[in-house]
Amino acid sequence: AILKYLQKELPRPSLHGHQVWHSGGMLMEYLQTIDLPCKPRFIEIGCGWGLTGIFCAKFLAGDVLLTDADERVLPYAKVHSALNQVTLSTAQASFDCLTNEQLCHRDVLIGSDICFWPEMRKQLQSLIGRAFDSGVQKVVMADPGRAPFLQLANFAKRRYSADLISWKTSSSKHGGYLLVANNPDLALTA
Numbered sequence: 001a002i003l004k005y006l007q008k009e010l011p012r013p014s015l016h017g018h019q020v021w022h023s024g025g026m027l028m029e030y031l032q033t034i035d036l037p038c039k040p041r042f043i044e045i046g047c048g049w050g051l052t053g054i055f056c057a058k059f060l061a062g063d064v065l066l067t068d069a070d071e072r073v074l075p076y077a078k079v080h081s082a083l084n085q086v087t088l089s090t091a092q093a094s095f096d097c098l099t100n101e102q103l104c105h106r107d108v109l110i111g112s113d114i115c116f117w118p119e120m121r122k123q124l125q126s127l128i129g130r131a132f133d134s135g136v137q138k139v140v141m142a143d144p145g146r147a148p149f150l151q152l153a154n155f156a157k158r159r160y161s162a163d164l165i166s167w168k169t170s171s172s173k174h175g176g177y178l179l180v181a182n183n184p185d186l187a188l189t190a
Contacts, residue, residue, distance in 0.1 A: 022174040023112035023142035024052045026167045030140065030178050031060060036108065037137070039063060043106040045095060045127070046114035050077030050088075056110070057086040065102065069094035095123040103134035112142040115149040125155050132160070132183040142167070144176035153179045160184055 040062045044053035047066035054077075056062035064086075066077050071092040081088050091102065095114075103109070109131050115121055128139050139156075143149035156162035160181045168175030 021048065021113035022169070022172070023144060023176055025169045025172065025174060026176055026178060027052050027110060027112045027140060027142040028055045029169055030142070030165075030167060030180075031056065031110070036060060036062075041065075041105060041107045043067060043098075043102065043109050043136075045098070045109060045111040047077055047090075047111075048073050048113075049080055050090075051080060052110060052112055053077075053088060054081050054084050054086055057081070057088050058084050064088040065106065066090045067093045067098060067102070069097075095120065095127045098127065098130070100130065100134045103131050103136055106131075106134075107137045109136050109139045110141070113144070114141065115143055115152050116146050118148050118151075121148040121152045121155075124152050128156060128160070128181060132185065135183075135186075137183050137186050139179070139181040141179045142176060143179075144174075149177070149179070153177065156181045 040060060042053060042056045042062045043065045044050065045067050047053055047068045050066045053064040053066045057064045066088060068074060069092070074090045074092060077090055093102065115124055131139060153162065153164040156179055157164060161184065162179060162181035165178040165180060166175070167178050
């Protein structure tokens with residue numbers, strides 16, 4: 001009822017943040033399979049309704065910052081977090097406007113279904129570098145396999161020895177790819 005009210009009363013999100021995208025499920029499943037720091041600090045970029053970040057707060061004991069370029073999706077994310085009884089932070093910011101202050105307090109940068117236009121690939125290439133420079137340990141992104149995302153993955157594989165992992169969710173027929181990159185500077189000191 002609350003979501004229907006929001007959809008009726010609030011302006012429609014402008015950047016495709018108006019529904020749940022399937023790559024979020026792949027990302028949630030993958031995050032359960034890897035070693036994470038105790039009380040990991042996540043930043044979800046292009047969060048839309050924020051379900052992946054909410055999952056990280058609820059099931060991975062994470063401290064989460066949800067960000068999206070479209071401020072109109074943030075009320076939906078706040079409602080979802082309240083319904084799931086988790087506390088998290090939100091900020092309106094596009095990929096190229098995320099600050100070093102927002103990045104430096106995070107261990108893992110996550111995003112799903114966020115690289116669907118060529119200009120997004122360029123912004124994300126820059127963001128991955130800035131995130132690593134700010135001390136982010138790991139970047140994990142999910143996508144069904146769009147051309148800009150695969151180009152981003154090729155860049156990250158060359159630049160950061162990242163992995164592109166084919167993934168299919170166990171609970172549905174949906175699948176795609178995960179881009180997993182570890183901060184090369186932190187790997188050298190570990």
